[in-house]
Amino acid sequence: MHDRRETKSLRLLMGNEAIALGAMRAGLRLAAGYPGTPSTEILETVAKNNHGSIHVEWSINEKAALEVAAGAAYSGARALVTMKQMGLNVAADPLMSLAYVGVKGGLVVVAADDPGPISSQTEQDTRHFAQFAKLPVFDPVSPEEAYLMIADAFAASEKYGLPVLLRPTTRVCHGCASIELLPDLLVPQPEGFVRDPGKWVIFPRLSYRNHLKLEADLPLIGAELSALPYNRIEGNDKAGRGVALSGISYAYAREIPDLDDMRILKIGTPHPFPERLARQFLDGLDEVLVLEELDPVVERALLQLAGQYHLPVKIHGKLSNNTQNAGENSVESIRADLDRFLGRAAPAAALLDDRPALPERPPVLCPGCPHRASFLAVKQAARGKKAVFCGDIGCYTLGNTLPLDMVDTCLCMGAGVTVAQGVERINPHTLSFAFIGDSTFFASGITGVANAVYNQSEMILIVLDNATTAMTGHQPHPGTGRNMMGQNAAPLRIEKILRALGVDFVEQADSLDLPAAVDTVKRAIAASGVRCVIFESPCVMMDKTAGKKYAVSAACTGCDACIKLLGCPALIRKAEAAFIEPALCKGCGLCAGICPQKAILEVQADE
Amino acid sequence: MNKNCLICGVGGQGVVLASRLIAFAAMDTGLFARTAETIGMAQRGGSVASHVRIGAHVYSPLIPKGEADLILALEPGEAVRALPYLKPDGLIVVSSKAMRPVSAAVAGGYTGQKMLDYLKRRIADLIIVDTEAICRQAGSQQTANIALLGAAAASKRLGLSLEQIEQALRDHTRQQFFATNHKALRLGADTILKGEHGYEDA
Known part of the structure; x- marks a missing residue:
């Protein structure tokens, strides 16, 4: 959407755009991430507004993104990593160690939480993750606060030499x-990487020393964060009641x-907890209601303070x-909570x-x-056979x-291919299928295939290659060849990767050619070991041109x-x-192929 | 001026664009705007709603229930779903075209007529827009959202004029679609200006 006429510097910004522009204003030099609702638009906004001074990449997954960013931050540059909350599980390995090793340039990890959940598998709370990793976390109340907060998050990261988390919610x-x-803020040029094995090489002795320092620093950081405007006390205490938000x-x-009419504690940095401010808030209150999303993070912190200082x-x-x-x-919900x-x-x-x-x-x-056609092809090929269908994360979960x-199972990114192996071990006379999309394959499917080949599994992997990361809004990935810097890289071929991993049975088919697709899956069923069928057909949402349309003719019997x-x-x-809505039909022709009366025919598209 | 407007429909109908256009138009007249949008999994044929809040002292991105001045519904069933948000004297602008959910297509049933009948019975301020006819006249099936915006602006209940929405359309959408969109906007406004579809004012 264009935004030419917005008055002066006032703009209508989505929270994710605000986070991106706020980071760019704070001297961002590198941004890496993996798509995931509700975080995706942050990196896209950086790429869209980048004039070349920032390296932007969709990394292969969240772990890679955080490690790439760590390298930049080691070199003194400000780096941003974006992901959805569960991406932080994938990036947990580098994150936990980074808390000990530290950074030089500011490193901010945005992990967007999804209370509801609206488009996620879990309701995990990144504030808890921050406590676990012993890292500061910012919790913005609005897009405009997030815009300001991210600059302070970079400053805090540099000041304390620690990665800092930002946890916006959907x-x-x-x-x-x-x-x-x-x-723009004035930020010095990165110094570059300075060799210092005593700092950048993690060893048990260093970890112990840095752990001690971290524990000593956290209360001091909490005290300093208390002074930020995102933490404050408002309202009047009329009846000894307070609310913490x-x-x-x-x-x-x-x-x-x-x-x-109540004393209000607004918390913008839940960890390390702004203890000084919270004690001031609790002082003289009889009862406090804590309102927060997901885990009782602030509630526990207040309970701890009340216990520690014997507050009534x-x-x-x-x-x-x-x-x-x-x-x-x-x-x-909050009105009801307050009424009670x-x-x-x-x-x-x-x-x-x-x-x-x-x-x-x-x-x-x-x-x-095309996923509909792929699922139908597998369904028809496996008809009458005992089979388990292990799904994965993407549009095709909707199968x-x-x-x-x-879809019989869906767990987490890349789990379909490995869950299928476990299912087959315990159910040896059942056909074990796994479905995986192209982006998920690159993110975390490849190791699962290696595992299957090495451990001699019996399974059929169906790769649904629609040449994009569709669910999150069509981000490029290594198979597309395009990257976020606008460069063309040689596309990684899934078929070649599978062969290199030792899969002998690899066949490609277009699922929209249903009879051929069914035959291909039948051949895979008849073979043994790890078999892979790649269904290649681009995401229908990427092709906006009016193509073919189909309509139901008088031959329809209404079956x-x-x-x-x-x-x-x-x-x-x-x-x-039957009737085909012309505005919705994309002309795939799948219905025409399966109609027993051959009553569905191609017609001229009228727009 | 404080205005709360909820736009609802089915994923793919252009709910987000409609809400952004209202927010842009409000900002262009110097007002503060806030929106909340449905993006992601729910977009794929699911129920979607965008909340637009205009004016100072607006904190929650979502309109509190019972506080929407108007609801723009791209589908009759979605209008009924959004009813808890409507103010007691709020206005509903609804498209007469039903979108049959896949589950209903598989199981049979649902035409949207029951929903329209219910709205007619319960809502004093109701504008029903024949978006199917407007889309046909405008030459694009994708302009129902803009047609509803036209009707909403012409109703004078949005707090923004038809010209202001028109300007936002000109400034914030692709040039190549402007003529078609503009036609749909005007046709939507005609629903009220010419009383073509019976503005049932209380």
Whole structure:
């Protein structure tokens, strides 16, 4: 979208854009990450606004991204790493050690949390991860605060010589706000890498020494962070009651008109905890309600303080079962929490009991998606055989929806290929299939294939190669050949990688040619060992040109085979026959191929 | 001026663009704007909603329930789903075109008519826009979102004029689609200006 006419320096920025521009303003030299909702747009914004002074890359996965950034930060440059919360699990190895080794240039790791969860497998809390790794973490309340915070996060990282985490949540990442852009900060040029084996080479003795230092430093850092404007006390204490708010929960609570009748503690840096400020907040209060998303991080810190200093204050929150232990907060949930805390009656909700039953709309594969054809090909080839279908992370997780119903397991990035191996060991007479997309294959599928070949597994790997990272919005990856610096690299060929890994049976097919695709899978079933079928067909969302369209002819008998086999959003039943929504049809022709009456025909696209 | 506007529909209908255009138009008139958008997994044919909040002293990116001045719904069932957000005297601008969910296509049923009937019964301020006809006239199936924006602006309940939305459309969307979008915007506005589809004002 263009934004030519926004007044002066005031711009409508999405939280992720604000984080990117805030980092660039703070002298960013290198940005690396792996796509993951809700974090993806940060790196894309850096790439879009980069004039060449910043190296930007989609790394192969989060671990690689953090290590690349560490190298830059060792050399004195400011580096940014972006990922979704679970990406931090993948990057945990370098992160835990980096806390001991430290950095020279500022290193900020953005791990976007997803309360709800809205598009994630877990509701893990990065603030907890920061405590575990013994690193500072910032928790922004809004896009505009995130814009300012990231500059302070870089400054803190450099000052304390530690990586610093920024933990925005989905509503901060994907919310937009009017933000005033500020002038660039003056940041010195990186010194370059200075050889110092006593600093950059981790050994047990160094780890011990640095661990001691880290433990000694954290309370001091917490005291300094107390003074940042993101941590503050507001409101009036009228009745000995207070409310502590972390991250976006502060924004929700601010919608409550009489919030200022309580003492308010706003926390922007949950770890190391701003203890001095928190003690000042607790002083004289009888009861405190803690409102935060996901884990009771602030609640535990306040409980600890109350215990440590024998403060006569009762802390209400998740641990006392006063607030919800999972899911995201909202103005409504916080209003209800406060009403209970203050012992006042909840306002009556508007009655909508007479509403007709709402249509359920689980996310589904797009019309024309080649994954639908791939799942159908495997389903038809394996018909009548006992089989387990191990899925993975990407659009193709949606192969679980009816009528396809082709995903039996889904765990984490790259797990399908390895879970399939374990399933086969215990169920030897069952065909063990794994599905993996191209980007996931590069991120964490290759090691799983090596494991299968080395340990002589019996399995069939179906690679769904749509030439992009589709679910997160079409990011390039090593198989596409394009990188974030706009360069063309030689595309890594999945087929060659599989052969190099020792897979003998590797066949490619176009799943939209259904009969040929079914035959290919049947050959794979008949073979033994690790077999791979690569279905190559580009993501239908990347081809925006109006192509072919199909329509249902008078020959349709209304048998509904197309609707019931494919679950394509473009196919609906109208009166006595099937109907294809012209606005939705992408012309893949899969329905035409499976129609028993051959009643679906290609027509001229009208736009 | 404080305005809360919720735009809802099904993934792929252009909900995000509609919400951004309202926010851009508000900012161009010097107002503070905040939005919350649905991006990611839920986009794939799922229910999506964008919240736009205009004016000072707006903190939550999501509109609190019962505080939306208007709801722009690209699908009748999605309008009914969003009802808890509507103010008691709020306005709904809804497309008459139903999007059948895949589950319903597989199982049969759902046309959206029940939803429209319910809205007509329960909502005093309701504008039903025949987006199918407008898209046909505008020459693109993808302009229902812009048509609703036109109707919303013409209703004067958005707090932004048709001209301001038009300017945002000119400034913030691709030039090559402007003529088509502009036509859809005007046709959507005509729904009210010419009373073509019966603005059922209380």
